[in-house]
Amino acid sequence: MGMGIAIGYLTFVALGLIIAFAVLWSTRRGRRDGGQGVAIEKAERAEPWWGVVVLVLLTVLLGITIWQAPWFTENDDPKDVQVKVTGVQFGFLVEPTAVRVGQDVEFNVTSKDVHHAMGLYNPRGQMIMNVEAIPGYTISRSYHFTEPGTYIIRCLEFCGYKHHEMIYPVFQVTA
Secondary structure (H helix, E strand, C coil): CHHHHHHHHHHHHHHHHHHHHHHHHHHHHHHHCCCCCCCHHHHHHHHHHHHHHHHHHHHHHHHHHHHHCHHHCCCCCCCCEEEEEEEECCEEEEECCEEECCCEEEEEEEECCCCEEEEEECCCCCEEEEEEECECCCEEEEEECCCCEEEEEEECCCCCCCHHHCEEEEEEEEC
């Protein structure tokens, strides 16, 4: 499936280059004529067709790639650990608070009050996951931990006057 997507993208890049070359070539021809040979009526008749070409290309690209969206993939693989993360003003409730390296962890993220966003940072301070926390909904994301240490959870969605203090600094991944 990945090779098909790569070929599709390369095809669209090639088509885009051909179209760009055609547009550049057509504008250079008018410049050579000193602008005198430009047929405005002919250009105006071609405008709707350029729009159709763009819409067709975008529709085909969407049709090729939409099936890779996460809501279309079935993931029935059982995860080693389920971690429930609930955002509340101004903190996170996390259970369990520790997992082991090598485990497949499914984070089930929700909110009790307002919109939050769970940003998970590895021990080096790099963000490795971002999940929206929406009241009334549980959003699941999986992650495979390969590095032990203390991971930090931060709120990435402005949620009130103490948003900057909404940090959960003690999520542990043990060896």
